[in-house]
Amino acid sequence: MLCLELAWRFVIARKRPMILSLTGIVFGVAFFVVTQAQTSGFEKFFIRTVLGTNGAIRISDQFQDTFGRVEKISKEGSTEFFFHSREDALYREGVKQPELIREALAQFPEVLGASEILEGNGVLDTGSRKKSVEIHGIRWVDHLQTSDLSKQLILGSITDFASDQTGILLGSRLYNRLNMKIGDRIRLMGGTGTLHLRVSGVFETGVSQIDKNRAYLHFDIASSFLGRKGEGSIFQVSLHEPENAPALAVQLQSALNHRVVSWQERERVWLDVFKALRVSSAITVSCILLLSGLGMFNVFAILVIEKTRDIAILRSMGFTPRDVASIFLWQGAIVLSAGIIFGGILAFGATYLISIIPLRIRGIFSTDHFVVNWDLNHYLWGAAIAMLFVSIATWIPARRASRIEPAKIIRETL
Amino acid sequence: MDTSSQDGVLKVENLYYSFSENDLDVQVLSGVSLLAKKGEITSIVGPSGCGKSTLLYLMGLLDHADSGKISMDGQEMQDLNDRKRTVIRNQKIGFVFQFHFLIKELNALENIRLPLLKSGTDRKLADDKALELISELGLEDKWNRPAYKLSGGEQQRVAIARSLVNSPSYLLADEPTGNLDSKNSEMVFDLLLKFAREKGIAVVLVTHNDKLSNLSDQTLRMMDGQILI
Ligand SMILES: Nc1ncnc2c1ncn2[C@@H]1O[C@H](COP(=O)(O)OP(=O)(O)O)[C@@H](O)[C@H]1O
Ligand SMILES: [Mg+2]
Numbered sequence: 001m002l003c004l005e006l007a008w009r010f011v012i013a014r015k016r017p018m019i020l021s022l023t024g025i026v027f028g029v030a031f032f033v034v035t036q037a038q039t040s041g042f043e044k045f046f047i048r049t050v051l052g053t054n055g056a057i058r059i060s061d062q063f064q065d066t067f068g069r070v071e072k073i074s075k076e077g078s079t080e081f082f083f084h085s086r087e088d089a090l091y092r093e094g095v096k097q098p099e100l101i102r103e104a105l106a107q108f109p110e111v112l113g114a115s116e117i118l119e120g121n122g123v124l125d126t127g128s129r130k131k132s133v134e135i136h137g138i139r140w141v142d143h144l145q146t147s148d149l150s151k152q153l154i155l156g157s158i159t160d161f162a163s164d165q166t167g168i169l170l171g172s173r174l175y176n177r178l179n180m181k182i183g184d185r186i187r188l189m190g191g192t193g194t195l196h197l198r199v200s201g202v203f204e205t206g207v208s209q210i211d212k213n214r215a216y217l218h219f220d221i222a223s224s225f226l227g228r229k230g231e232g233s234i235f236q237v238s239l240h241e242p243e244n245a246p247a248l249a250v251q252l253q254s255a256l257n258h259r260v261v262s263w264q265e266r267e268r269v270w271l272d273v274f275k276a277l278r279v280s281s282a283i284t285v286s287c288i289l290l291l292s293g294l295g296m297f298n299v300f301a302i303l304v305i306e307k308t309r310d311i312a313i314l315r316s317m318g319f320t321p322r323d324v325a326s327i328f329l330w331q332g333a334i335v336l337s338a339g340i341i342f343g344g345i346l347a348f349g350a351t352y353l354i355s356i357i358p359l360r361i362r363g364i365f366s367t368d369h370f371v372v373n374w375d376l377n378h379y380l381w382g383a384a385i386a387m388l389f390v391s392i393a394t395w396i397p398a399r400r401a402s403r404i405e406p407a408k409i410i411r412e413t414l
Numbered sequence: 415m416d417t418s419s420q421d422g423v424l425k426v427e428n429l430y431y432s433f434s435e436n437d438l439d440v441q442v443l444s445g446v447s448l449l450a451k452k453g454e455i456t457s458i459v460g461p462s463g464c465g466k467s468t469l470l471y472l473m474g475l476l477d478h479a480d481s482g483k484i485s486m487d488g489q490e491m492q493d494l495n496d497r498k499r500t501v502i503r504n505q506k507i508g509f510v511f512q513f514h515f516l517i518k519e520l521n522a523l524e525n526i527r528l529p530l531l532k533s534g535t536d537r538k539l540a541d542d543k544a545l546e547l548i549s550e551l552g553l554e555d556k557w558n559r560p561a562y563k564l565s566g567g568e569q570q571r572v573a574i575a576r577s578l579v580n581s582p583s584y585l586l587a588d589e590p591t592g593n594l595d596s597k598n599s600e601m602v603f604d605l606l607l608k609f610a611r612e613k614g615i616a617v618v619l620v621t622h623n624d625k626l627s628n629l630s631d632q633t634l635r636m637m638d639g640q641i642l643i
Contacts, residue, residue, distance in 0.1 A: 010519055013518075013519040313517070314517075316474065316476060316503060317504060319532060407476040410476070
């Protein structure tokens with residue numbers, strides 16, 4: 001504790017260089033946290049959008065054959081696992097026996113909900129405007145379990161849709177393009193004929209491809225319109241732990257003999273982009289911490305030279321080389337701790353301020369302000385990186401200090 | 415041998431010390447022997463460069479001799495490891511140098527109590543002991559002055575207090591009055607004498623001041639790394 005006390009006295013006696021070192025750490029830590037909060041904020045938001053719109057897992061086409069199947073046989077000769085190589089397998093479009101799939105899915109405790117969806121195309125006609133759409137026939141109770149559709153509704157209501165068999169939910173862009181109002185009548189053409197529908201709601205997912213093209217109908221209506229009875233649908237599945245989707249997808253794929261895709265695989269391109277952004281900003285910002293580490297190294301190297309005589313006298317009165325080193329390491333620790341605390345506070349405030357900056361984004365998700373992610377891990381990582389650089393920056397001078405020969409210094413001082 | 419008779423005795427036997435510079439071996443001490451007794455001031459005088467300070471650093475375990483023996487209280491020091499030497503420096507030896515070597519970030523009291531705190535003494539006790547010395551040295555009203563705000567004489571007195579605070583058996587002073595005027599020099603010498611007598615410390619004093627060396631109990635003259643008889 002004596003060494004800590006001396007360290008403290010040395011630090012407060014050198015306000016300017018110490019505050020300079022401190023500032024470097026404060027900004028380094030704060031920048032680190034803020035950039036991570038932003039990049040991971042957008043990433044998380046994107047994932048939420050993806051899960052809320054298309055679910056964690058999608059089960060589609062049945063495998064036609066076992067060609068391209070890869071198996072692993074255990075020593076006893078039983079099959080440990082196998083999976084179908086998607087490149088080589090032949091598919092049959094859509095799910096074969098939806099009831100069986102539904103039953104099978106119920107056996108998996110990880111599954112939160114499953115929604116059968118019938119996809120197809122049609123043309124919407126308001127009388128004055130026409131637009132081709134991607135029809136999604138859904139059972140609304142099931143679908144609400146596997147998506148954020150109710151939250152995504154910006155006009156109309158789900159109860160309205162539920163109570164009207166001819167109801168249709170339109171994507172927001174589609175709705176604007178067609179220049180409609182809630183309750184308006186609209187015709188759906190194609191398939192087996194023409195349907196007369198009523199607009200009961202408008203949803204916005206933020207994903208422009210979807211908001212531009214998608215429309216939800218009741219499953220049975222869609223099925224008769226598309227002329228597909230009891231086959232060719234797909235399943236959208238939600239999970240208690242969406243993170244575990246890839247492993248479960250592999251399991252489901254072999255159990256169901258259908259093509260099963262997790263959201264991680266489905267959105268890999270974007271997820272990789274986010275990851276690259278997050279890592280590159282971490283590296284860039286770590287450079288700030290590296291620079292403040294260099295500055296601190298400089299400060300401490302000079303400090304050791306300045307303190308040579310004091311070190312000699314401390315050694316002469318019974319301080320060990322370790323004590324001497326610890327005096328300097330403590331000084332580093334004091335500046336580091338203060339830097340992490342103030343850096344964390346600054347980061348917290350800056351993250352909040354950034355989160356209220358207006359920013360309109362549409363395309364892969366929809367937001368009207370900066371999205372930030374509050375995550376303690378960012379603070380811990382920022383602190384860890386600062387600690388790494390500061391440790392190196394103080395350890396080297398501290399070691400030099402501990403090696404000072406008192407007799408030599410005293411002799412040269414006289 | 416009866417060790418109690420060796421208590422407080424610093425004995426140096428046939429000490430040799432050299433260093434090499436530009437591939438040349440320079441002999442600094444060539445067989446120095448001396449005996450410093452408790453309660454006495456032993457002065458070492460001699461021309462500059464004759465090896466007085468070197469001898470003092472060796473006695474203070476700040477450096478290693480090439481050969482020879484150093485013993486304190488009958489215990490031989492030359493073969494102890496660095497850890498033990500450090501502890502002995504803290505417990506048994508006090509240093510005073512020409513330059514006071516006070517830590518400027520600390521005030522007088524904090525400088526003085528450092529060796530005590532280092533040896534693990536309770537803070538309250540350390541402060542009491544330090545304050546006691548401060549008043550004995552006539553610095554009562556300056557105990558909380560930052561070290562650098564004290565005059566040269568005051569700083570040297572603080573340094574002496576620091577060297578004495580842990581009740582050492584041996585006080586090694588290397589030209590402690592070298593930077594002081596004659597009034598302050600005599601004051602410092604009187605203090606050293608007082609502490610030697612009252613606390614039974616063996617004081618070894620390197621000085622250029624003939625007046626002071628004449629007041630010592632024993633004066634050793636050095637020349638070219640040897641003590642003249
Ligand atoms: N380890 C060493 N390295 C370099 N020079 C030394 C070393 N030890 C002693 N000296 C030199 O030896 C000479 C004698 O030193 P010193 O004991 O300080 O003499 P004094 O105190 O009597 O003036 C000085 O010139 C000093 O610089
Ligand atoms: Mg000298």
